[in-house]
Amino acid sequence: MSSSGATLTLAGLRDQLPITRHVAYLQTGGHSPTPESVLRTVHDEMAREAEFHGVPAVAAERAEKEARARAALATMLRVRPDELGITPSTSQAMLRVLHSLRWREGDEFVITNLEHVSVVRNAWALRDQREVRTKVVPADCGDTVLLERLAAALTARTKLLCISHLASPDGRLLPVAAAAALAHERGVPVVVDAAQSLGQFPVDVPSLGCDFLVGSGHKWLLGPMGVGFVWVAPHQLPTFLPTFLAEADPWAPPGTAAAPPSAARRAEGGTHNAALIIGLGRAVENLSAVGLDTIAAHTQRLTTQFREQVAGMERVRILTPTAPGQSAGITTLTFDGYDATALRGLVGYIYEQHRTIVKFQWLTAPMNPSKLGMRVSIAGFNNEGEVRGLVTALQEGVPRF
Ligand SMILES: Cc1ncc(COP(=O)(O)O)c(C=O)c1O
Numbered sequence: 001m002s003s004s005g006a007t008l009t010l011a012g013l014r015d016q017l018p019i020t021r022h023v024a025y026l027q028t029g030g031h032s033p034t035p036e037s038v039l040r041t042v043h044d045e046m047a048r049e050a051e052f053h054g055v056p057a058v059a060a061e062r063a064e065k066e067a068r069a070r071a072a073l074a075t076m077l078r079v080r081p082d083e084l085g086i087t088p089s090t091s092q093a094m095l096r097v098l099h100s101l102r103w104r105e106g107d108e109f110v111i112t113n114l115e116h117v118s119v120v121r122n123a124w125a126l127r128d129q130r131e132v133r134t135k136v137v138p139a140d141c142g143d144t145v146l147l148e149r150l151a152a153a154l155t156a157r158t159k160l161l162c163i164s165h166l167a168s169p170d171g172r173l174l175p176v177a178a179a180a181a182l183a184h185e186r187g188v189p190v191v192v193d194a195a196q197s198l199g200q201f202p203v204d205v206p207s208l209g210c211d212f213l214v215g216s217g218h219k220w221l222l223g224p225m226g227v228g229f230v231w232v233a234p235h236q237l238p239t240f241l242p243t244f245l246a247e248a249d250p251w252a253p254p255g256t257a258a259a260p261p262s263a264a265r266r267a268e269g270g271t272h273n274a275a276l277i278i279g280l281g282r283a284v285e286n287l288s289a290v291g292l293d294t295i296a297a298h299t300q301r302l303t304t305q306f307r308e309q310v311a312g313m314e315r316v317r318i319l320t321p322t323a324p325g326q327s328a329g330i331t332t333l334t335f336d337g338y339d340a341t342a343l344r345g346l347v348g349y350i351y352e353q354h355r356t357i358v359k360f361q362w363l364t365a366p367m368n369p370s371k372l373g374m375r376v377s378i379a380g381f382n383n384e385g386e387v388r389g390l391v392t393a394l395q396e397g398v399p400r401f
Pocket residue numbers: 029030088089090091092115116118164166167168193194195196215216228
């Protein structure tokens with residue numbers, strides 16, 4: 001139920017997505033379609049801004065709506081609104097975290113081999129600009145082995161551990177809470193990349209025990225493009241300084257007490273698009289009105305059906321771990337004897353012949369021509385017919401390439 005007490009069914013959510021009328025959209029891990037209610041909210045806010053900019057009552061109303069949107073996001077993540085800074089994307093949120101650390105030559109950045117390509121670019125820039133050494137820990141293994149590898153990789157020189165909650169290439173859930181506990185034993189702060197997990201199932205962010213968490217609105221949260229966020233744990237707020245932006249207000253009357261540190265004031269700055277934040281709030285309200293437990297259960301049911309129907313299909317392998325609790329709505333498939341051309345051909349065929357959108361996925365960064373797969377994202381608005389359609393498309397299409 002949303003904070004307004006409204007409820008919404010999965011079918012009602014699907015009705016708000018015009019794309020579902022002409023394609024089976026199985027690419028929410030890349031970019032979700034935006035529900036009509038969210039689009040309308042963003043549009044109405046921008047239209048109101050255009051018509052009434054500067055009218056004090058309208059400005060006050062917008063500020064109140066924006067505060068409610070931030071509060072809705074915070075409630076969903078079970079954090080406080082002042083611990084959240086809004087950014088344009090997950091990558092920008094990650095940059096806020098990286099910029100707030102004072103990197104020095106010889107520092108180490110520990111990441112897993114399943115991090116998003118944007119994190120690899122961060123690591124390369126830290127190497128080139130600060131002579132920071134990146135250690136890449138292979139995470140496509142069981143949790144126990146991963147934790148052993150992390151324990152070996154984290155040292156007194158490690159400045160930060162970056163680990164995905166749900167890995168983008170293969171949909172694997174990583175043991176972020178255990179990894180954070182391990183890192184903290186060594187005094188290493190942890191940033192969790194939750195771009196692929198938030199919106200798929202309930203996440204109690206403080207219980208992950210990390211220091212920072214980043215995410216985007218435009219994936220599983222079904223929000224508008226152009227808003228992401230960084231969560232900063234309360235104990236990190238005093239030292240979280242990602243920009244050259246003093247907190248003091250130069251126009252505050254002398255003697256005004258300093259406001260307590262806030263992630264928003266530290267991560268943001270300048271004019272921002274309030275309409276997008278209010279739109280993200282609307283997206284969060286939609287998910288709350290359906291219920292994240294309902295979404296997770298539906299997604300799990302469809303994903304299990306899909307995996308059962310694909311298992312044993314000639315030349316098709318499921319890369320994603322399928323045991324309970326090891327993955328969610330993402331399933332990555334690999335294809336025996338396929339190169340990139342064949343896989344692009346198959347992805348194109350599935351769209352052309354079956355109006356189904358899935359993702360060609362490089363499995364490593366930097367790219368390795370033999371490590372490639374098809375990422376299938378099954379979200380709360382998808383249905384059984386779409387999953388069956390993809391299975392038929394694979395049965396017909398795989399032998400052709
Ligand atoms: C795990 C993960 N991190 C980061 C990103 C980058 O997100 P954004 O496009 O919001 O910067 C993605 C996008 O696919 C992702 O899957």
